[in-house]
Amino acid sequence: MSDQINIQALPPQPSVEVLEALNPGDLNDLCDATDAAIEGGGGFGWVDLPSREILERYWQGVLAMPARILLVARLDGVICGTCQLWKPPVHNEAQAHIVTLTTNFVAPWARGHGLAKMLVEKAEEIAAREGFAVINLEVRETMKTAIDIYESLGYVRFGVHPYSVRLPDQVLKGFYYYKVIDSNALEQRG
Numbered sequence: 001m002s003d004q005i006n007i008q009a010l011p012p013q014p015s016v017e018v019l020e021a022l023n024p025g026d027l028n029d030l031c032d033a034t035d036a037a038i039e040g041g042g043g044f045g046w047v048d049l050p051s052r053e054i055l056e057r058y059w060q061g062v063l064a065m066p067a068r069i070l071l072v073a074r075l076d077g078v079i080c081g082t083c084q085l086w087k088p089p090v091h092n093e094a095q096a097h098i099v100t101l102t103t104n105f106v107a108p109w110a111r112g113h114g115l116a117k118m119l120v121e122k123a124e125e126i127a128a129r130e131g132f133a134v135i136n137l138e139v140r141e142t143m144k145t146a147i148d149i150y151e152s153l154g155y156v157r158f159g160v161h162p163y164s165v166r167l168p169d170q171v172l173k174g175f176y177y178y179k180v181i182d183s184n185a186l187e188q189r190g
Contacts, residue, residue, distance in 0.1 A: 014118060030082065111145075133184075138177075
């Protein structure tokens with residue numbers, strides 16, 4: 001007779017969803033994941049860690065803006081990454097078919113579970129559902145894994161900005177990509 005209990009670990013559960021409201025736990029997770037991404041070199045514009053108050057206001061502001069759609073990646077229920085879809089201004093009728101994918105990251109501790117790809121695929125699904133035909137994005141030249149993911153999903157590089165990112169010790173190129181997600185929506189209207 002043995003008193004030992006055989007416990008098996010369950011595999012991590014990755015998921016992606018649109019976040020429409022912030023509870024205190026989600027806000028804390030978002031800020032923690034953002035801190036980890038910034039420390040890992042991918043802070044979507046931040047070079048130094050901002051204060052917690054600034055991060056909280058940033059994420060609250062994202063949800064308050066109707067022109068932004070916030071997607072979050074979760075690992076076992078904990079937010080560990082994000083991306084946003086930025087809709088064009090309502091007065092920009094000529095580019096109303098294009099949405100921009102931005103602020104895409106997965107915290108270093110949550111990488112390796114397919115969440116980065118899941119975020120992009122979910123963003124494409126949401127963008128198509130919202131009636132957009134094209135997704136644009138920019139990525140730093142140093143983000144090799146992100147570049148590989150975008151290119152594997154059919155994003156086409158169409159430009160390079162040689163001075164896109166200025167860090168304390170270097171200047172990085174930015175690569176511009178697009179993907180047509182609904183060619184029917186590109187047809188001229190008459």
